[in-house]
Amino acid sequence: MFNNKEKKPYGLIASFKNITEACDAAEKVRDAGFKRWDFFAPLPIHNIHEIMGLKRSKVSVITLFGGITGFCTGMSIVYYMNAYDYPLIVGGKPFFSPIFPFPVFYELTILLASFGAFFGMFLTNLLPRHNHPVFNHEPFSKASDDGFFIAIECRDPLFDKSKTETLLRDLGGTEITLLDH
Amino acid sequence: MSQPASDSIKKFTTLALIVGLLGLGIAGYGVYQGLLHHDSRPLVSWLIGFSFWFSISIGMFFLIMLWYVFGAGWSIIIRRQLEHALAAIPFLGLIFLPLLLVAWFYKENPGILWEWINPEHPLPGGGTVGADTIYQTKAPYLNLPFFTARVIFYFTAMSLIAYLLRKCSFTLDKDGDARWVLLARKVSAAGIIIVAMSATFAAFDFFMSISYHWFSTMYGVWFFAASMRAGIAATFLLCWVLACSGQLKGLFNRGHQYELGCLCLAFTVFWAYISFSQYFLIYNANIPEETFWYNLRELTIDGAKSSWWYLSAYGLVFGHFLFPFLYLLFYKSKVKVYRMVIITCWILSFHLLDLYFNILPNKMVADNALGYTITPFTVTPFDAAALIGVGGICIWAFLRSMVKQEPIPIRDPFIQTSIHHHG
Numbered sequence: 001m002f003n004n005k006e007k008k009p010y011g012l013i014a015s016f017k018n019i020t021e022a023c024d025a026a027e028k029v030r031d032a033g034f035k036r037w038d039f040f041a042p043l044p045i046h047n048i049h050e051i052m053g054l055k056r057s058k059v060s061v062i063t064l065f066g067g068i069t070g071f072c073t074g075m076s077i078v079y080y081m082n083a084y085d086y087p088l089i090v091g092g093k094p095f096f097s098p099i100f101p102f103p104v105f106y107e108l109t110i111l112l113a114s115f116g117a118f119f120g121m122f123l124t125n126l127l128p129r130h131n132h133p134v135f136n137h138e139p140f141s142k143a144s145d146d147g148f149f150i151a152i153e154c155r156d157p158l159f160d161k162s163k164t165e166t167l168l169r170d171l172g173g174t175e176i177t178l179l180d181h
Numbered sequence: 182m183s184q185p186a187s188d189s190i191k192k193f194t195t196l197a198l199i200v201g202l203l204g205l206g207i208a209g210y211g212v213y214q215g216l217l218h219h220d221s222r223p224l225v226s227w228l229i230g231f232s233f234w235f236s237i238s239i240g241m242f243f244l245i246m247l248w249y250v251f252g253a254g255w256s257i258i259i260r261r262q263l264e265h266a267l268a269a270i271p272f273l274g275l276i277f278l279p280l281l282l283v284a285w286f287y288k289e290n291p292g293i294l295w296e297w298i299n300p301e302h303p304l305p306g307g308g309t310v311g312a313d314t315i316y317q318t319k320a321p322y323l324n325l326p327f328f329t330a331r332v333i334f335y336f337t338a339m340s341l342i343a344y345l346l347r348k349c350s351f352t353l354d355k356d357g358d359a360r361w362v363l364l365a366r367k368v369s370a371a372g373i374i375i376v377a378m379s380a381t382f383a384a385f386d387f388f389m390s391i392s393y394h395w396f397s398t399m400y401g402v403w404f405f406a407a408s409m410r411a412g413i414a415a416t417f418l419l420c421w422v423l424a425c426s427g428q429l430k431g432l433f434n435r436g437h438q439y440e441l442g443c444l445c446l447a448f449t450v451f452w453a454y455i456s457f458s459q460y461f462l463i464y465n466a467n468i469p470e471e472t473f474w475y476n477l478r479e480l481t482i483d484g485a486k487s488s489w490w491y492l493s494a495y496g497l498v499f500g501h502f503l504f505p506f507l508y509l510l511f512y513k514s515k516v517k518v519y520r521m522v523i524i525t526c527w528i529l530s531f532h533l534l535d536l537y538f539n540i541l542p543n544k545m546v547a548d549n550a551l552g553y554t555i556t557p558f559t560v561t562p563f564d565a566a567a568l569i570g571v572g573g574i575c576i577w578a579f580l581r582s583m584v585k586q587e588p589i590p591i592r593d594p595f596i597q598t599s600i601h602h603h604g
Contacts, residue, residue, distance in 0.1 A: 046603040056512060064510070091467060102461060 010133035010181050011037075011153035012164055013140070014173025019045070022148035025171035026051050029150060032167065036156040040134070040149040042142075059120040066116020067109045074105025133179045151179070190584055197577040204230075204570020205276070211563035212279065219292040222556075223563045225541055227280060228294060228387065230567025232536050233411070234575045235273050236404070239380050240412015241266050242339070243405075245346060246369035246376070249362075254598030255440055258432050258589045262419055264350050267343040268582035269575040274336030276571055281332060284325060297323045297393045305544045305553035315394050323393060331386060335379040342372040347582075350590055357592040380405055388540050395474040399459040403539075406452040411532045413448060414525035417441045421522060428588030435516050436602040442515025445528065449509060453502040456535075477542050477555050488558045489542050497538060501531035533568075 016022035019041065026039050030053040039052055048054075078101035082088060087095050122128070134140050134151055143149055150173065152164055161178070168176050208230060211223035241263040248256045280294065288299040296302045297319075300311025310316050316323070349365035352358075381401030389400050397403075417438070424433035463471045478489040505528055514520045537558065544553040590596060 060512070091465065099461065099464060102457070 010179040013151040014168040015175045016148040037152040040143045062120030063116040067113035070108035070112030074108035194580040201573025207566035221292040224294040226563035226567045230571045234571045236408040237411045237415045239408040249369035254595040255602040257599035265582040269578040271340045406455045409448045414528040417525045446509035
């Protein structure tokens with residue numbers, strides 16, 4: 001509130017009549033080289049990642065590392081307790097073996113892998129966030145009914161207000177609006 | 182289908198039949214020699230050859246019924262191929278018949294497969310099966326007439342369900358009446374229970390009863406899990422072959438492949454979970470009545486690790502579980518065709534090793550301190566002959582059914598979902 005610098009707007013949003021036009025437009029936006037932009041539709045579109053040119057999400061890598069951490073933690077817990085800190089023979093088994101602590105490291109692998117998946121999803125989606133600039137756009141309420149939208153952010157290096165507006169208009173976009181934060 | 186294509190299929194069908202009969206002939210000669218020389222190894226060859234294809238069929242059987250019960254749309258073009266594969270079930274019953282006949286007519290032969298069928302059969306360390314208290318307690322279940330009745334039930338029930346499922350699907354092609362789908366769903370709902378019971382008790386009867394002292398309630402589930410893995414891997418290879426050169430060209434896409442890859446991964450984990458749980462419970466309880474089955478597969482008579490230990494520790498744990506698991510975790514492994522071909526062939530090979538591990542090691546009466554030796558791991562020419570022979574018959578049954586029907590269920594209500602499935 002002490003910063004008087006004018007806030008940059010969020011970006012441009014355009015509405016599209018139907019799914020075919022919206023997807024065609026999205027492919028053109030992708031081919032134009034935009035990276036920071038989003039596509040909104042009221043229904044799931046199966047190959048949207050190809051249409052938008054999205055890379056695979058990083059959640060799987062975070063999950064894998066969560067799983068590996070869980071595996072190592074479980075193994076070390078049992079090793080530390082049973083073979084190092086307080087060596088104890090239980091049921092004629094050795095002090096340490098990869099077999100009897102199986103339930104421990106197996107459960108920890110699953111637990112931390114799911115934490116990885118859950119929090120990885122949070123991180124990559126930049127959650128939690130309580131509002132999004134597109135909600136300031138009145139026609140956007142149709143996105144849960146029959147409206148298709150493409151929003152291109154100002155942060156994109158290729159963004160140029162007038163050129164991008166022309167691009168969206170040429171692709172068949174209507175109600176093109178500059179969104180504030 | 183064009184004329185030259187169907188001609189080449191006809192040629193291939195005849196070839197499969199010839200190879201099948203030839204293979205079974207050689208394996209049958211092995212069984213004959215085994216009976217002459219009181220050696221049970223060729224009978225095991227026959228059983229392994231049979232089990233490999235039997236487990237694949239069981240896996241495919243479950244896939245079809247699960248897809249029906251869940252109303253799966255993506256799998257419909259694949260389901261038709263598996264329905265052709267089910268044509269092999271009655272023939273598998275016929276291939277099992279010689280083992281049953283040997284059990285009935287040569288039970289006095291010391292080289293029998295299931296030693297409990299002969300009460301006079303000597304046990305390692307003295308005594309006979311008939312005088313064995315454990316056998317006497319199990320005799321109401323483990324006796325030849327009841328065993329025969331069960332085997333007849335398994336194959337009749339499974340052939341009947343396979344017949345009904347095939348009939349529903351093939352008649353739908355002709356009259357387009359969607360009620361066939363509902364009927365098939367009802368047959369599947371009942372069929373899952375019947376085939377699950379049959380597969381479970383077949384695993385008890387065919388494999389577990391070879392060491393009849395041993396017992397494990399997870400054994401049936403192990404066989405189910407192993408069958409699913411083999412069935413899914415074989416399904417993928419089948420679709421791949423048909424997509425390269427046959428009726429699925431242009432239909433079998435990346436989406437279907439990805440789903441099959443996911444199933445492959447899921448059942449890799451499930452198989453490991455079941456196989457390990459069986460081991461883990463027995464290891465933790467540490468009761469001699471149960472642990473001996475694993476000891477047979479670990480130690481030689483002088484206490485050193487036997488070949489079975491290396492095969493199970495490295496082959497099964499790392500080869501059959503860890504490698505396919507890590508490999509299939511990657512998205513790319515499931516969508517790149519050649520990567521899936523590699524891993525499905527890999528899984529089928531190790532599935533065969535898993536069958537060897539479960540079927541082959543057994544005590545053989547011998548003249549030493551313990552009174553027995555353990556069957557070592559060997560691959561004989563008769564194993565190969567039985568595998569190829571049974572395979573030939575299954576492929577023959579598949580092709581014979583395939584030429585008569587539409588390549589995909591063209592009038593299934595959800596066929597569009599399957600054709601346009603995206604991964």
